Amino acid sequence: MNILDARTTDNASLNESLRALSGSCSIIGCVGERFIGAGLSDKTIDISGTPGNALGAYLNGAKIIVHGNAQDAVGDTMNAGEIIVHGNAGDAPGYAMRGGKIYIKGNAGYRAGIHMKEYLGKLPVIIIGGRCGSFLGEYQAGGLIVVLGLNNDGKRIVGNFPFAGMHGGKVFLRGRTDGVIFPDKVSARTATNEDMMSVESYIKEFCSVFGINADEVLSSPFTVVTPDSANPYKRMYVEN
């Protein structure tokens, strides 16, 4: 295993070293180094410390594991690969994501999964173990977001104004959704067995990564949120 010490280098050279080395790599001592692993397709990167903003931006197949919290814009516009965060993530994880998986054990900040999209076989997936801030899934155009709400602090599973402008994809919220205000243009209903079949494998994988009892997590009812017609913004923009 290659080891890079973030304390002895700067952002740019850290990423240059990361690109240059072959095989997997461990980065130790991170304090805010930006764009770690940006665009990478071929390695596993294990990070300790606090990596900086835009971790795994444009990720193209590599796997990133963070043993701590991540900052803002994790997996910005990522195309493929996996990002696993053993803590909380900041604002806007999975912004405009178009493929791959982001698993966050703890909470996510504001604007998780906004502008996510999918096309044919490309299905981006974000699973958040805790809760999310406001504007979850704003302008979501595709992909899958699951929020498990595994905290016991009594706070609402998502903040204000979720799913505004959502016109594609699906969001699953586990457990009670009291106090969540859904916009007019989405439908929120209890997930059926069939709905659950489309997410079960991801939730099980999430649970096995973080050592959580999957049966317990899945035993709770889920709410599934989808746009309420196939193309609700058709009238507002061009025919497509």
Next chain:
Amino acid sequence: MLLKEGQIRIPSGCAVSAVISREGNLMSGEKIVASMAPMHERSNGLGGGFAGYGIYPEMAEFYAFHLFFDDKESKKECETYLKEGFEIVKAEPIPVRKIPAITDEPIIFRYFLSPLRSRIADAQVDEREFVARAIIHINVKIDGAYVVSGGKNMGVFKAVGYPEDVGEFYRLDEYSAYSWTAHGRYPTNTPGWWGGAHPFGLLDFTVVHNGEISSYDANRRFIEAYGYKCTLQTDTEVFTYIADYLLRRKKLTLEETANVIAAPFWSTIERKSPEERERLTYLRNVFSGLLVTGPFSIILGFEGGLMALNDRLKLRSMVVAEKDDRVFIASEEAAIRVLEPDAVNVRAPEGGEPVIVRVQEGKY
């Protein structure tokens, strides 16, 4: 000639960081300076600054004015003005360390002042109002003189440069404070100028700010009706005056001030309990001109405490954490990890949710 702030507007991020000891324990400036390093890319070298509270314990009873002067003439004119209203207990250059990264500094002086009782009586105002008026007078009327800060037992140290260099320039490792705030600037609407760097100060209030106020002109019009003068066109200045107006003059609490500046949406207010709804509606209606829109994360410093606040949409990042008696606030968690690697309770406050930290009474 370089146009100064207020003379030109250029339509663009910043970094903030703070640490406070709830028990009033003094901390050297070294760490707060170091905390800005991981956020280097958030600044562009056109402004950095720090505010320290509790730094002048031997002179704690006097107002400490930190001043920038363009030249000797403006300094002379300003001193003549000061002597009319104050006893100048001590006047000295603020010690600096000459480093290549910081150049073109103005004349940087500090004055420890005691306002003259007779002049306060003449003006028929309280002491703090008297001092605030003097600060505004100097900034507006005395060309080439600019009051950087003017509270007791505190001071602002700012310059054009990266915050790490500004900290070294002002020798902040030689000061100890129970509360520090810091700013790295990426000026977006105005050119960088020494006076325009953050923190902005009036009396003991200081503000560091990351963001851009969309409501600047509406806020400016409101606040200028109450004797303030926004001289710089930079949005942070207006925050400082709003804080002074609401907290000192209208005697609002910090929570109420936060509810004015980052008032919840009407749709959010509707969902509150009847009493809370009435309270929030009252504040939004009475102080509608002080609602600040657009992205911001600010840290307000004052004697004995700090308040951090995000805009209600939370368009800028802010992280809070603690360890023992200390509370940390920064744009990024990485900055907090530099201040304290083992910080706990790391969390991101919600948009419009004030984080208020006070030093125990009698400990500052």
